[in-house]
Amino acid sequence: MQQISVARLFDGQNWQQNVTLTIKAGHIDSIQPATGPVLSGSLMPGFIDVQVNGGGGTLFNTDTSIEALRTMVKAHAQFGSTALLPTVITDSVAVMQQAAAVIAQAIATKEPGIIGVHFEGPHLSVPKKGVHPQNFIRPLSEAELAIYKRTDLGIKLVTVAPETISLNKLKS
Template sequence: MTTSITTSELKPDATTGSLAVARLFDGEHWHSNVQLSWQQGQITAITPAAGPVQAGSLVPGFIDLQVNGGGGALFNNQPTLAALNTMAQAHRRFGTSAMLPTVITDSLAVMQQAADVIAAALANKLAGVIGIHFEGPHLALPKKGVHPAAHIRPLTAAELAIYQRTDIGIKLITVAPENVTPAQIKQLIAAGMQVWLGHSNADAATVQDALAAGACGFTHLYNAMSPLGSREPGMVGVALTDAHSWCGLILDGLHLHPIAAKLALAAKPKGKVLLVTDAMSPVGTNDTEFAFFSGTVRRQGNQLTNEDGALAGSVLDMASAVRYAVQVLDVELHEALCMASLYPAQALGCGDYRGKLQPGYQADMVLLDQQLHCQQNWIAGNRVY
């Protein structure tokens, strides 16, 4: 029988410490009544607990590849260090330990400001910010979603100069392969970018050419991409049948029908489907509307729509996405946790030090209660929530 102890008795708020818990998922296996120890932000050992343990399940911190906003701040509207801090704090409450703040299709000036802010965040070691996701502007108008048409444009040297920066951490870009050539995809990869495909009306052959050039993932699978058809498989068909690429899913019950989500999980190899939020500024707030370029996005329940009624991101958080996977899609808990931590880490190329609670890994960890709600959150051994 386990014995609960109070938070005040723990010593988690330092880069060196230990924590005894009733259950721990290390990214591969479950452990009972163990103590996790860390030094200088890195996990050093998992040993049997010698005394009282904290109730709940300690799991790897969640990693979100697509975060537009949170806490009332939208990155495009406020490309500032203060806004990034607000976003990071909002998502920590829901178990996110690492994120790619996402700037959607916008002017060159906003893109440059966003890159400058990410560089400053990394230089100042803002906990949880590990890079940037440029979702656009090199997208396809027929599948633009709520991205502003006025800023959708071809890739030029001006944008490439931003993408070539070496001070902005992990760099991911979403492009439409009908508007970005295989040669340009190779150029982006040479600049250190991860190239994902989305907001595209491309045919299957064009998508396959982009994958052959080095594109490695699909942004919010099914949404804003050419659908699977009997004679033209589209982007969705290629994504579902390609064994090597990753696919992000927005599991908010609005972007995807559960059957579509289950199809992706059945079709893709294990480890190639991961959770993303596509979160907008209302996450963690009671805000019911926010300014979005020249218009307004309104919230009704958990649905965000613009004036035309189109979905405009989500108010999803990572813990809620995990719960949806388990409760609605019947995904095993350990697999849902991997979809929120290990698989995103592997997709981003940091799976050798993030996404697991094992010696040598960064002490990014979340304590979940029985209902899978985040109780506490640590980044590099420092408790941030």
């Protein structure tokens, strides 16, 4: 059990003044009026960013390393993000596999701030592709499906154009 007393706490709905949080097993168990000294400042939940292409001068598609993830987490933390899904935009299967490997490593070693991965593409609509490189836009293959089925990637978010995905392929 751990206790933290703070001057201001945002509980998700209201600001509370001079309170003590009791934390058990990593979860807030109670919030009570503080009876002793309190830390100055404010305590509030952090943001979870589900689309982080990069940060701190690094881009995840071009630097799929633990160091890149740490740089991205640090860059986004200054704006209140406490957890994120590093995002790989439409790219080769090799880049997707390397990204999955480093995410799996980060999850296994409990790298702070990394809770999964976001694959934005490559199964997109060419007319609505935006900045995604057209030469990598493709139908779902067994190689991508194998990545998406991995159980060691934490939270997985896959952005697709629904008209590019066969339901029969997903049921396999």
